[in-house]
Amino acid sequence: MDKSKPKLEPLEITCTSTDCASNLHCFKFHKKKMTADKKGACRSCGIKLVDWNRVHKRNIKDIAYTFKSLKYELIRHHNWHIDIDLRAMNHARRKGKKLMRIAAEKRIRSSVAPANPPRDGTQTPREGNIIYYAQHGTACCCRKCIEYWHDIPQGRELNVDEIQYFTDLILDYIRDRLPDLKEEGVYVPKIKS
Ligand SMILES: [Zn+2]
Ligand SMILES: [Zn+2]
Numbered sequence: 001m002d003k004s005k006p007k008l009e010p011l012e013i014t015c016t017s018t019d020c021a022s023n024l025h026c027f028k029f030h031k032k033k034m035t036a037d038k039k040g041a042c043r044s045c046g047i048k049l050v051d052w053n054r055v056h057k058r059n060i061k062d063i064a065y066t067f068k069s070l071k072y073e074l075i076r077h078h079n080w081h082i083d084i085d086l087r088a089m090n091h092a093r094r095k096g097k098k099l100m101r102i103a104a105e106k107r108i109r110s111s112v113a114p115a116n117p118p119r120d121g122t123q124t125p126r127e128g129n130i131i132y133y134a135q136h137g138t139a140c141c142c143r144k145c146i147e148y149w150h151d152i153p154q155g156r157e158l159n160v161d162e163i164q165y166f167t168d169l170i171l172d173y174i175r176d177r178l179p180d181l182k183e184e185g186v187y188v189p190k191i192k193s
Contacts, residue, residue, distance in 0.1 A: 024072070056150065092178055131174075
């Protein structure tokens, strides 16, 4: 083996990854490296792409703009485009849209609605349920992302309207990613191991 060539590691995408040349950024505020006037700009290249006042209104009727803005961020963009794993896909098909809505609300309540959710920042897995993909894609994966994307301070419980809003975002994400998903669940045979 040729040891002089470094092995290409698979790209590990984290919340703070950027690929600014591809117009994929990270808008998370960097307290140590950024001055207050840079808040909302990309932490790597400084570009300002998002009208934060508009996104922070959390208006479901303006969801197209919110989704467009989310996709400027590398971690969100990644979660809007990666393949949904088979287990998650089958789970969604078995439930159908109606039950997915109930599951999404339940997940928001348990993972991010408490004032101080346990393991905040790492509580949302990467795969196994389309709701997880949706949470990363719409920035309701943890209270840190909720704070800068949706303007809800950490350290207090989410209210009913906020829980409803995030449930709506998740359902719209699912509609976008699985446009053929039925209202009611369908029979999907188990994956043979
Ligand atoms: Zn950038
Ligand atoms: Zn997060």
